Amino acid sequence: MNPRLADAGLAIAVTLVLAVVIAADPVGRTSFGGYAFALGFGLILLVRRRLPRTTLVVTLLAIFAYYTLDLPPVGMVLPAIGALFSAAEQHRTYWAVGSAVVLLAVATYFRLDGSEPEATLNGYTFVTELALAAAAIALGSAVRLARESRERTAQIAALTAAEESHAADARMQAERMQIARDLHDTIGHTLSVASLHAGVAAEAPDAAAARPALDQVRAATSDALRELRRTVKVLRSDDASGPEPVQGLAALEPLFAAARTAGLRVETEISVASDALSRSVDAAAYRIVQESLTNVLRHSGASTVRVTARAVEGTLALRIVDDGTSARGSQRTGAGIRGMQERADLLGGTLTAHPAPGGFIVRAEIPARAGGES
Structure with a gap:
């Protein structure tokens, strides 16, 4: 998926969830300020990949400001799930865990304060927020690990392909050297024999004396031609059914x-x-x-x-x-x-x-x- 589309989708999702929670306030309070904060919590996620720690810190400060303004309660962790997920996904897991601990500690402190009787400590609420924070961090870590695994797999595949290509080049070079050695040995030998007999034929006093030498020249050059044809046949053939017979x-x-x-x-x-x-x-x-x-x-x-x-x-x-x-x-x-x-x-x-x-x-x-x- 396109990263920008993914970020936009996450921002919209966080904004809509917070807006629904604000609209469902049991006291019946409605606040344009609350909706503005919901939009802000979503918009900050658009820079989560480039600035994961900044996104996390700004989100925490915005949560504290939100409750300072006495806006409809939305929980301490819910506005931060996108930032917690992003920090864990971008390899800032310790920051995400630390921020979650701060949010849960602040929420617990004010519930124990007793200044607001309806906000007394509720074990169910605490566990729910703890589970929400843990799920966001775990999901971000899982996404990061899956991405890193794909990247490592791609790197291994690229290295394997490069190694196979190098091995193929080495085999081809070895085959070329083998063919060069065989041609040099065979052709060099037969042509040397032909050259010697050609010299003998040139120095022969008559045609009858030159004939045996010329026969040897003909035989040597025939051997050279056969070797050339065999080598060319091997080079042109795609059939690797078996090795060529070797001379020993x-x-x-x-x-x-x-x-x-x-x-x-x-x-x-x-x-x-x-x-x-x-x-x-x-x-x-x-x-x-x-x-x-x-x-x-x-x-x-x-x-x-x-x-x-x-x-x-x-x-x-x-x-x-x-x-x-x-x-x-x-x-x-x-x-x-x-x-x-x-x-x-x-x-x-x-x-x-x-x-x-x-x-x-x-x-x-x-x-x-x-x-x-x-």
């Missing part, structure tokens, strides 16, 4: 074969059971070996590379060593090395890559069951 250590042989056809001697020692690694670790190991071979082919000028993989006491240990020129090792510390380190870090492992005597070495240690998979 068991799928390394085609990489080794491609490197061998490019003139690189590849020695392998893969001592990892098929069920020893979780899917994410197996896929990361494949990508690390793939990127390492790409770097060897692209940068090192090596003639031999040795790939070792072991799973010991719940940890996968990878070691890729080549005999390439150490002086060119700085060229192998770009996005590929960062991508491998990110893969290892995400799974709780470590990866180092640096020149070694007579070549270059990549070491990785990753928990075999990382990634929350069994």
Whole structure:
């Protein structure tokens, strides 16, 4: 409801109730002054939200002035119910309770004074005014608590929405990084192989000698195109029915074969059971070996590379060593090395890559069951 309309409604209600009580005076007194006060008690409520304590104090003083002028009795609490309600609603509960105590104390004092026999202490009247004051304060407090509860609920909903949005952005960024790493590793490897074979074909003395190299170029570029199509299909698809199949250590042989056809001697020692690694670790190991071979082919000028993989006491240990020129090792510390380190870090492992005597070495240690998979 519009706050102004609510304030106007409360002001009208208080004014009408007091006017009815004044009109029903058992002595038969009628007073325009009494009606004027009734209107004033209502009008002061129009500023109750901005000035709750001022509204309460002015109402109390007006009640005392009302009875000083010997106007028709309307009770001590009834004219103040709007102000008491407003003070409690605006978090001025102590002021409301204190004002109610003052009103009841003053009313009790004058009833005990005995100067007006018809106004002697009446237990029923006292309890009625006490209950009226308590009800006004309790209702104001309940309205305030309900409003604060709605505000807290709205804040929690806003924070939850912001957190969900942040989590969604983080997931999207992680997916983008994963796609970037996969594309870099796969496309970089296949294009490096294609480049090497293209060089061989260019240097071949005749077409017959160049044909095998060109076949390797064709195969490598076909692999790159398949990977691009698969990635684009994943990006365009709204179907999340299941994960894409991942390549692991068991799928390394085609990489080794491609490197061998490019003139690189590849020695392998893969001592990892098929069920020893979780899917994410197996896929990361494949990508690390793939990127390492790409770097060897692209940068090192090596003639031999040795790939070792072991799973010991719940940890996968990878070691890729080549005999390439150490002086060119700085060229192998770009996005590929960062991508491998990110893969290892995400799974709780470590990866180092640096020149070694007579070549270059990549070491990785990753928990075999990382990634929350069994």
